Amino acid sequence: MTAELFVLLTVQLLGTGAAFLLAYRSFEKRRIKLGAEPTLPQYFIRRSTYTAGIALYCTLMATFYGLLTWQWLPIEPLVTLIVKSLRTGDWVTLLNGLGGSTLVPLIIAALLLFFIAWENKFNPLLILRDSIHDAFAIPTKAVEVYNGLVTSRLSAIDDRLKEKIADRLLVPSIDPGDFQKSDATVEYKWAHNCLLFDEIQNYAEQTSFRRFFNEPSLKWGEICISYNAMSERVAVWKEAEPHYTKTVNLLKDLDHLTGLLCRLLASLIVFGSANENDIWSAVKRLGGNVREARLEHTYRYILLFTAAAAIGVMLGREISVLLHNTFLFPERPLAHFDYTTLRWVAYAIPMYVLPVALVFVSRTFVFRQHRGRSDRYYGFYISVMMLGFAVSTAVSVLVLELTFYRREHFNFLESFIQHMRWGILPALVCGFVAYQMDSPASASESIGRVVLAALLRFFGWGTIAVIIMLYTTDDLPVEVSNLRFTLVGTAFFMIGLLGAAAYFQTPRADD
Numbered sequence: 001m002t003a004e005l006f007v008l009l010t011v012q013l014l015g016t017g018a019a020f021l022l023a024y025r026s027f028e029k030r031r032i033k034l035g036a037e038p039t040l041p042q043y044f045i046r047r048s049t050y051t052a053g054i055a056l057y058c059t060l061m062a063t064f065y066g067l068l069t070w071q072w073l074p075i076e077p078l079v080t081l082i083v084k085s086l087r088t089g090d091w092v093t094l095l096n097g098l099g100g101s102t103l104v105p106l107i108i109a110a111l112l113l114f115f116i117a118w119e120n121k122f123n124p125l126l127i128l129r130d131s132i133h134d135a136f137a138i139p140t141k142a143v144e145v146y147n148g149l150v151t152s153r154l155s156a157i158d159d160r161l162k163e164k165i166a167d168r169l170l171v172p173s174i175d176p177g178d179f180q181k182s183d184a185t186v187e188y189k190w191a192h193n194c195l196l197f198d199e200i201q202n203y204a205e206q207t208s209f210r211r212f213f214n215e216p217s218l219k220w221g222e223i224c225i226s227y228n229a230m231s232e233r234v235a236v237w238k239e240a241e242p243h244y245t246k247t248v249n250l251l252k253d254l255d256h257l258t259g260l261l262c263r264l265l266a267s268l269i270v271f272g273s274a275n276e277n278d279i280w281s282a283v284k285r286l287g288g289n290v291r292e293a294r295l296e297h298t299y300r301y302i303l304l305f306t307a308a309a310a311i312g313v314m315l316g317r318e319i320s321v322l323l324h325n326t327f328l329f330p331e332r333p334l335a336h337f338d339y340t341t342l343r344w345v346a347y348a349i350p351m352y353v354l355p356v357a358l359v360f361v362s363r364t365f366v367f368r369q370h371r372g373r374s375d376r377y378y379g380f381y382i383s384v385m386m387l388g389f390a391v392s393t394a395v396s397v398l399v400l401e402l403t404f405y406r407r408e409h410f411n412f413l414e415s416f417i418q419h420m421r422w423g424i425l426p427a428l429v430c431g432f433v434a435y436q437m438d439s440p441a442s443a444s445e446s447i448g449r450v451v452l453a454a455l456l457r458f459f460g461w462g463t464i465a466v467i468i469m470l471y472t473t474d475d476l477p478v479e480v481s482n483l484r485f486t487l488v489g490t491a492f493f494m495i496g497l498l499g500a501a502a503y504f505q506t507p508r509a510d511d
Contacts, residue, residue, distance in 0.1 A: 008079045027058065074105060141279070145279060146262050148280075152287040164198070193261060209271070218264050269283065302353070316494055351422075354391060358384075358388070358391060359430050397419050422472055450503065453503070457500045458496040462495060463492075465492050466488055
């Protein structure tokens with residue numbers, strides 16, 4: 001082994017190890033917020049699964065660094081130059097050799113290590129880290145459970161549980177009617193805290209959850225002290241004359257205690273539940289909002305929409321070509337199974353499936369922070385329609401200007417305004433998909449009913465597609481009228497299949 005190769009392998013190993021270590025520290029450093037408090041995500045999943053997430057991210061970063069410095073932008077020329085110069089003592093050659101080909105790979109490698117460790121929300125590597133974190137540590141699910149517990153309605157819990165909570169209090173401070181009052185009152189907030197504390201005590205008696213109560217960041221000791229002090233404060237407050245300042249301060253302290261209790265209980269529920277149904281059963285038993293923000297196996301829905309778009313284009317164009325050749329212009333037949341079909345598939349996926357995929361991403365992001373009890377979120381539907389409109393119109397500008405019109409130079413803003421009509425249909429599809437996500441079907445629904453609903457969506461959205469596409473394509477030249485016919489016919493099948501595919505099943509505790 002030559003000296004150059006030995007030094008190169010040593011430098012490569014050290015750099016790869018540094019990337020692995022920085023990725024590990026970055027992964028361990030991440031916190032999520034449940035309420036106002038930061039929380040370690042590893043308390044939401046089994047340690048083995050969390051370790052697998054760390055291993056995946058660190059290996060990915062180390063591999064990326066290795067490929068970058070070994071294959072894509074190799075540092076070998078710089079290492080060889082330095083070793084040879086040190087051996088011969090020729091410093092002039094070393095200085096003359098320090099140019100773009102030798103220094104740029106070193107600079108890029110250093111920047112990569114910097115980005116691995118840089119805590120910034122715009123850092124693309126941290127976005128990747130957070131995605132892997134969410135997949136393995138399930139912090140999103142904990143946030144959903146936390147929000148469900150914070151917005152729970154105590155009137156829905158079992159009466160026997162209410163009696164048990166009252167019996168456990170050292171200082172009597174709960175009346176039976178407190179569970180029915182407004183959630184803005186001291187009585188209701190204190191009853192809520194008592195319910196949460198009682199449920200946490202059930203976990204505290206199990207040795208398998210001991211590490212949660214020993215973890216300083218989850219503040220179990222502070223919770224116990226605050227809870228006991230609050231019991232006496234509420235009892236005194238009930239006996240005293242109404243006082244505005246004392247009431248406001250008491251409400252503020254009760255809200256803080258509620259946040260700590262919900263944070264710890266959310267961690268316990270997510271960690272201690274064997275499956276999704278167990279999680280939401282526990283939340284429902286405490287009067288929590290069982291509506292979920294995420295769908296399971298999102299990637300399957302994305303693949304389903306991709307397949308629906310591809311099949312719709314292929315089926316729609318071939319049927320349109322058949323009708324065109326048979327009834328409209330038999331003297332000017334179009335070719336079946338032409339390469340145009342594949343080209344249209346390539347166009348349809350970014351114009352329709354990409355905006356739908358962004359709907360899934362946006363929904364997860366938005367509902368992480370949401371605590372409302374509404375079953376419909378029309379503001380969100382309008383927002384994703386605007387997002388779908390912008391994305392699909394931008395894609396259509398690039399597709400039409402660079403392939404159909406073949407313009408070498410064009411103004412993007414001007415072309416965007418000109419082609420806005422192409423974004424109407426994808427925008428409507430995005431809004432419908434988002435709406436359907438909030439209308440998940442029961443797993444017990446019959447196959448016949450599912451098929452019938454899919455057929456109705458197919459023909460309904462196919463009809464809408466024909467109407468809008470007739471407007472969208474009315475500026476096509478007369479000499480390409482056959483193109484307009486096939487576009488409209490293809491849109492009928494593709495949009496119809498996308499509408500039929502907008503069928504979601506989300507497990508619910510009450511199914």
